[in-house]
């Protein structure tokens with residue numbers, strides 16, 4: 001298990017690389033060029049600049065999250081080839097600075113979706129919350145609430161300029177069924193995976209969050225069967241997964257440890273976090289500790305350990321603690337994620353120790 005930490009970049013994150021160095025066990029930085037919108041060219045100088053900042057503090061640059069996929073690729077428009085060429089250009093450039101895994105998603109219009117960013121928990125902290133009944137047929141209201149809540153912090157997949165044209169975007173996706181979206185993903189993968197094989201970069205698709213269709217938009221990476229179909233469609237080790245327990249864990253029918261056991265050799269990046277799912281389907285993000293939520297995190301780590309997992313891992317969203325929500329990106333505060341690292345490493349180390357004393 002190779003522990004990493006998502007960092008939004010110099011001047012764009014309230015947490016610095018020097019802070020991150022003080023969290024035990026973190027070896028790599030999960031990074032990106034966060035000002036790039038989907039479909040834009042990534043210049044080599046910019047890539048090199050961020051990679052140098054990261055390596056100068058002793059961290060690895062192996063994981064990039066995200067290189068966002070342009071909507072034209074997801075919709076399957078004739079312009080998609082142009083955007084796939086740009087994507088390939090970025091893959092090639094990233095391979096020159098030690099990148100080994102790219103995390104991306106294929107969700108139409110929205111990346112992760114929540115209805116509230118600062119829902120108070122019984123202990124006085126607050127966290128991202130999803131209320132099923134609040135998802136109506138009118139995404140505008142939800143989008144405005146999320147963008148307002150994020151304040152000055154940018155959030156990948158929530159670009160205000162793109163979401164300003166929400167009606168047009170929804171209209172463009174009108175004929176994109178689940179089947180069509182899947183075909184478009186396959187088309188994209190068939191073009192990029194040979195390049196990934198050549199430059200040794202593994203693609204790791206992030207599951208849909210939450211794990212079901214929203215606002216009538218199709219979602220295709222949300223269960224054991226949909227994941228199996230995607231992996232089989234382009235059957236190369238370079239076509240893999242970001243296995244996110246927080247996203248897949250929103251549907252209690254997903255047996256996460258069983259899925260890890262089945263897919264472990266195609267999981268290149270593990271996002272580990274916990275959610276508490278209520279009987280009515282609402283859910284809130286909680287601490288990483290297993291008993292605080294609905295995901296048995298120790299069992300998840302055990303499933304990785306059993307399979308000798310050597311891939312990259314990061315604690316995912318955390319609660320906002322001790323008032324930090326005033327000054328951090330939603331879900332990406334310092335404290336709860338740092339506690340998460342220690343919980344995950346604690347479970348891992350105890351499994352290692354037990355193995356040694358056998």
Ligand code: DNO
Nearest residue numbers: 065066103104105111112206
């Ligand atoms: C949530 C993240 C996702 C992820 C993208 C990858 O915080 O895990 O936003 O970065 O889906 O493209």
